[in-house]
Amino acid sequence: xxxxxxxxxxxxxxxxxxxxxxxxxxxxxxxxxxxxxxxxxxxxxxxxxxxxxxxxxxxxxxxxxxxxxxxxxxxxxxxx
Amino acid sequence: xxxxxxxxxxxxxxxxxxxxxxxxxxxxxxxxxxxxxxxxxxxxxxxxxxxxxxxxxxxxxxxxxxxxxxxxxxxxxxxxxxxxxxxxxxxxxxxxxxxxxxxxxxxxxxxxxxxxxxxxxxxxxxxxxxxxxxxxxxxxxxxxxxxxxxxxxxxxxxxxxxxxxxxxxxxxxxxxxxxxxxxxxxxxxxxxxxxxxxxxxxxxxxxxxxxxxxxxxxxxxxxx
Numbered sequence: 001x002x003x004x005x006x007x008x009x010x011x012x013x014x015x016x017x018x019x020x021x022x023x024x025x026x027x028x029x030x031x032x033x034x035x036x037x038x039x040x041x042x043x044x045x046x047x048x049x050x051x052x053x054x055x056x057x058x059x060x061x062x063x064x065x066x067x068x069x070x071x072x073x074x075x076x077x078x079x080x
Numbered sequence: 081x082x083x084x085x086x087x088x089x090x091x092x093x094x095x096x097x098x099x100x101x102x103x104x105x106x107x108x109x110x111x112x113x114x115x116x117x118x119x120x121x122x123x124x125x126x127x128x129x130x131x132x133x134x135x136x137x138x139x140x141x142x143x144x145x146x147x148x149x150x151x152x153x154x155x156x157x158x159x160x161x162x163x164x165x166x167x168x169x170x171x172x173x174x175x176x177x178x179x180x181x182x183x184x185x186x187x188x189x190x191x192x193x194x195x196x197x198x199x200x201x202x203x204x205x206x207x208x209x210x211x212x213x214x215x216x217x218x219x220x221x222x223x224x225x226x227x228x229x230x231x232x233x234x235x236x237x238x239x240x241x242x243x244x245x246x247x248x249x250x251x252x253x254x255x256x257x258x259x260x261x262x263x264x265x266x267x268x269x270x271x272x273x274x275x276x277x278x279x280x281x282x283x284x285x286x287x288x289x290x291x292x293x294x295x296x297x298x299x300x301x302x303x304x
Contacts, residue, residue: 013229014254016185062146065139065175067182068229 001048002076003055007064008039081300083109083125086153086169088144093130093167093277100277101127104293105302114147123161124300126153130167130222130275140183140225141171150176162206162296163269167223170261170271179264179271180238181230186223187254193222195286197249198260198274202242205263206299207270210291216249217288219274226273228255228262238262245270 009015015037022036042063046055055073064071083101087094094111101109109127110120119126134143144150150172157163157178165173173179186192195218200211211217230238235256238244246261253273261272276289297303 013184014187014227016187016189016227016254020189062138062142065142065182067174067180067231068184 001046001050003044003046003050004074004076005042005044005055005059005063006039006072006074007042007059007069008071009037010068010070013068081105081107081124081297081302082120082122083107083127084112084119084123085109085127085129086112086114086149087129088114088131088133088147088172090133090135091129091131091168093275096275097127097129097166097277100280100289100293101125103280104290105297112149114144114149117148117152119149119152119156123156125162125164125296126156128153128163128165128169128172129277130169133168133172136168136225139171139175141168141173141175144168144172145175145177154178157264157266157269160266160268162299164207164292164296165269165271166275166277167221167226167273170273171225173269173271178269179262180234181228181256181262183225183273184227184229184254185225186227186252191222191224192226192253193220195220196252196260196274198246199249201244201247202263204242205245205267205270206295207263207292208245209295209298211295218279218286219276219289220278220286221252221274223253223273226253226255228253228259228273230256235259241265243267246272246274 017038018036059071203213243263248258276292279286279289
């Protein structure tokens with residue numbers, strides 16, 4: 001079973017990487033980019049039956065630093 | 081004073097720390113590999129050194145914080161053993177929740193490597209007892225993720241409880257309230273981004289870091 005965990009910085013937390021990417025986009029001449037926030041995508045392949053609670057615990061204990069980051073879990077349905 | 085230096089894959093200031101401890105305390109510290117599940121008894125100080133543990137994968141300090149030895153470090157800290165985390169060691173201590181907050185990428189994106197002025201905010205702890213409150217000292221920094229952040233409630237609590245040990249005098253990395261180093265509630269755990277172990281003898285060009293280690297010696301009843 002595939003699981004995707006999206007880790008993003010909390011609102012209001014300064015994102016220096018996002019800012020640098022924003023500058024670079026402007027430097028390339030792309031106008032109209034209002035803001036850029038950079039995050040991480042972590043893909044897990046877990047045993048069938050891994051509970052939501054298990055994945056939550058993985059996120060809170062390691063994958064995200066909940067002091068500064070939010071996370072969102074997405075279960076990827078296997079293609080039929 | 082009996083001390084230990086924790087060594088992770090990617091630590092690179094472990095020998096600097098060991099040398100500073102040897103120089104100031106007169107005893108060679110034990111080097112403890114991250115896979116160890118226990119620590120030798122009778123330790124007065126555990127140093128978590130700088131470097132790039134586990135290549136800074138995921139987040140600086142995140143993987144090291146989960147290594148077996150850190151459980152033993154946490155238990156020792158709970159019992160009152162002094163713990164000093166410098167640079168990557170500070171990141172490890174926040175990730176292991178021995179200290180509040182987090183260290184993010186420097187606000188200016190760039191790696192900062194230079195001597196910086198610090199103000200000693202609290203001279204009551206073992207780590208800062210040999211400094212005067214309000215004194216300015218100069219210690220080198222070398223980090224990419226030194227931007228200390230915590231919610232305003234936590235920052236207020238740190239201020240109110242006198243747990244900000246050192247503050248940058250000028251702007252260095254975007255840290256909230258220019259925090260350079262903080263103490264835990266018990267005052268026996270210090271995390272700081274600047275490197276006191278790189279400022280302990282004439283050959284370093286700076287020796288303001290030396291008094292931090294001398295304070296620890298005094299705290300365990302040995303004259304510096």
